[in-house]
Amino acid sequence: MQTIPRDSSLDSTLDVVREGFPFIWNRVRGLHSDIFQIRLMGQRAICLHGPEAAQLFYEPARFVRTGAVPRRIQTTLMGQDAVQTKDGNEHRCRKDAFMSLMTPQSRQTLMQQLAREWQAAAEHWTGQQQIVLFNEVLEVLCRAACAWANVPLPEKDARHRAQDFWAMVDAFGGAGPRHWRGKRARTRTEDWIEGVIKKIRKGKLHVAADSPAHVMAGLRDADGDLLSARMAAIELINVVRPIVAIATYITFAAVALHEYPAYKGLLRTASDDYTEYFVQEVRRDFPFAPFLGARVREDFTWRGCDFKKGTLVLLDVYGLNHDPRLWPEPNVFWPDRFRNRPISPYDFIPQGGGHYSGHRCAGEWITIEALKQAVTFLNDGITYDVPAQDLRYDLTRMPTLPASGFLMRHVRITGQPA
Template sequence: MTPVPRTSSIDSTLALLAEGYTFISARCDELRTDIFRTRLMLRPVLCMRGEAAAQLFYGSEDVTRVGSMPWTVLRLLQDKHSVQQLDGEMHRQRKKMFIDLAMSGGSVAGLVDRFRHHWLAQVGNRETGRSDLREIANLVLTKASADWIGIPGRNRDDRGLANSLARMIDNTGRLGPSAWLALMFRWRTERWLLKIVEAVRDGSLQLREECALKTICLLYRDADGRALSTEAAAVELLNLLRPIAAISRWIEFLCLALASDPNWRERFRSGHDEEIEGFIEEVRRLYPFFPFVGARLKKDLVWQDHPLRKGDWLLLDLYGTMHDPRLFPQPAVFNPKRGSSWRDGDFRFIPQGGGRPETSHRCPGEKITVEILQETLKLVCRSQSVRITPADAIVPLGSVPASPAPPISIILADAEPNAVAARSRR
């Protein structure tokens, strides 16, 4: 057996904070390996990349997500009562609830309809001029998801909620005061959701027939036959609201990709719908979002001839795996013809995890993500009045989560006839 290669530095925390998305793959390349040992925040960790590593994370029962993330990251993302912190039968049953809610055709179509409605209202009602794209997309997605989940408008402050969700997402990779402030916004959002759950359960909030709020609060039972605790129900509601709002980050990258080569926009304006999915999937491969995910080994095992120990902390490099030239030739080139698809459930194209979502921790939100992005592409490409700028924004890989610099704006220029009419009626 071969010992796992080590980095020369005792602790790599500062290097990780400086290098961000390229931290793991740079060391893998340097040490000519797909696994290396180092320390982060003084704790020993094994960093991995590639298809076999993704198989360990998403195709085996040998790892758990419990104890795999720093406390602040866990609180800002999934949280301790969530599906991601479960294993075995408890996980499968809770995951089935997410899959039923987020992957059935009718349910996703309902969310996309609401997204289109709020996009047209938000973008169509704007005066001509420049607006921050991610901010608009975040608000539109927040409104659409809250409607879709079934939270009545009178119980919401959409702008406040959109702001809180954005803070949680923006601060997942940060330390210090801004992360603490984001935790405070998370705590406030959870308090609000706890009250909603209580109101649904005591009947003071009446619900329309089918919606996620009803499923989570009233209908769902865990594998042990129990309803979700009020806290777990609030956490899982937030596990729909927060990641749906986070699609605003992909929307920004999607529009940057469209602006970088205007031929694409022209092409999609005149049809070519069959090429849209390849374009979207290449955006999700090329642009950085989730850098890596964590896990803990549940038993001793030998991986690729390396001895690993029960309890070892592992990080899987999602970004590095999708930029590995052995898996994606010329990985820096934007090529929508690569044929990647979330439907394949493979262990190479892993922007939101790999393998089967039913039996692993793979994201249940990929159908939603891809369909919202397809809708955005159509809305942007088929509107004459929306311009995207700047086309030459760069995406620095040192900060997590990454964003274009400068941020992408949309400019409403020559308005379409119906938008002009709507404005002149006001």
């Protein structure tokens, strides 16, 4: 039996907080091993890195998600007992509902809503001296996501609802005030969306068949029972909130356009595929999910290492995107690396890996399409000045953003949004 290398810390909880995104990756390099063990909040955990480990992590027979997501993340980011924490048939019922919203037709409707919102936002920005792109994009995405989901969003509420969706995401690696802000935002949002679900169920609010609100209001568990209105609300929020969170990647994309202006021309003149390489590189280079957690379903041995039932296992996401064995010069922003590079379900996992029937992100196609649209809009739809500002982002903060949120001045409309 092989012994799994052990991190020297008695308990690594503080190191995770101190090091943030590269915590696992730092140790993979230090211990020269893609697998090692730590103690985390007093319990033994195994950290995994690399495509083979990702393949193992996504074998449903090996791991469960029940009990893997800390309560503090459920009470802020994703909601309690949501799809992310389910296994087997319970997971399948819920995941099927999410995936039913991802048809080409449905995604196209969302992109049309987004195009309208970009246009309206650009008109508004032209009257402003300066805007903070991240805050503006939160609102663009929130309005479009609610319209697409058939969730009524009164004009006066758009800004604070968008901020609440973001506060839930922003809380995932936070403690103290950031965590409490996220919790309050979640309670407010769940109350609001539960009201929407109840109205739909009572026939007081008519929503389009197959719209996200309709699908989630009618969601049943594996026994065929209708989910409680609260639970249905939590899953409907799991559609809208992550769309709002794409603001992070859009802001990073704006940073990339600004810092590597040579790509602006290439995006205009090269094939459509180039926009895809560009947004894939945004998803690779810029951080969002640090790592993912699951628990061992039954004892097994992998590569001579013992995995005991119930052990917490963390899969490195950030490090996989920066491993030179997979990505030459990983710290260089270089979209062309995606040209002719086959991507497996396990070697590029910014939004989780494996197949969509498993826990891989339901909204990956939406994310890529929304990002492509945003990049085209920022490059061709408007021009703007970028004043001096602090664009650095802090890898010890999860999630992270450019410090300034990306300031833009003197926005002018130059073309039609995508």
